[in-house]
Amino acid sequence: MRPANEALVVIDVQNDFCPGGALAVSRGDEIVPGINALMDEFRAVILTQDWHPAGHSSFVTSHWGRRPYEEVEMPYGPQVLWPDHCVQGTPGADFHPALRTDADLILRKGFRRDVDSYSAFFENDHRTPTGLGGYLRERGIDAITLVGLATDFCVNYSARDGARLGLRVTVREDLTRAIDLSGSLAAAHADWARAGVTVTK
Numbered sequence: 001m002r003p004a005n006e007a008l009v010v011i012d013v014q015n016d017f018c019p020g021g022a023l024a025v026s027r028g029d030e031i032v033p034g035i036n037a038l039m040d041e042f043r044a045v046i047l048t049q050d051w052h053p054a055g056h057s058s059f060v061t062s063h064w065g066r067r068p069y070e071e072v073e074m075p076y077g078p079q080v081l082w083p084d085h086c087v088q089g090t091p092g093a094d095f096h097p098a099l100r101t102d103a104d105l106i107l108r109k110g111f112r113r114d115v116d117s118y119s120a121f122f123e124n125d126h127r128t129p130t131g132l133g134g135y136l137r138e139r140g141i142d143a144i145t146l147v148g149l150a151t152d153f154c155v156n157y158s159a160r161d162g163a164r165l166g167l168r169v170t171v172r173e174d175l176t177r178a179i180d181l182s183g184s185l186a187a188a189h190a191d192w193a194r195a196g197v198t199v200t201k
């Protein structure tokens with residue numbers, strides 16, 4: 001059992017990011033049994049849930065004439081346009097049916113129409129907090145282990161922001177799967193090295 005200052009943060013293990021989903025991550029479902037087993041080791045378990053309103057600004061269908069995976073400039077910076085996914089209340093937004101949901105906290109993100117939120121800590125403007133930083137601080141948690149989907153987007157942004165907040169961050173890479181869009185996975189590894197994030201398998 002891990003000490004009380006350590007939390008497991010499970011990023012976006014939802015149907016739409018698994019095979020058959022709207023934004024399927026290749027072999028995304030494979031990590032579920034390993035994540036469930038790892039939950040036993042932690043005294044604090046947090047799940048995040050990508051939770052977009054219909055017509056969200058990160059959806060390609062909200063941008064006339066654009067193609068999926070194109071990048072556009074938003075007021076807060078560059079934004080990839082995704083296939084519509086994880087729409088609030090739809091089956092695609094549900095957790096993978098085999099994922100354990102006996103977690104301490106389920107944190108929803110991406111619910112503001114005009115800004116996306118990859119990170120569990122900040123929206124994509126890098127300023128608007130989700131509240132997770134304060135939650136962990138109040139519980140005396142200063143170390144997190146990250147698993148889930150996708151390695152190079154929501155896991156990566158969470159890892160970087162966690163390190164920026166002064167947390168000790170470990171990514172269990174074997175319990176993540178990547179989208180790997182134009183070098184995004186290699187870029188994630190470079191980001192982690194720079195930010196002092198530990199990567200283990």
Ligand code: VGL
Pocket residue numbers: 011012017050082118149150151152153154155
């Ligand atoms: C994610 C793209 C869009 C993720 C969420 O969970 O990595 N990626 N929304």
Ligand code: ZN
Pocket residue numbers: 050052058085086110
């Ligand atoms: Zn999303």
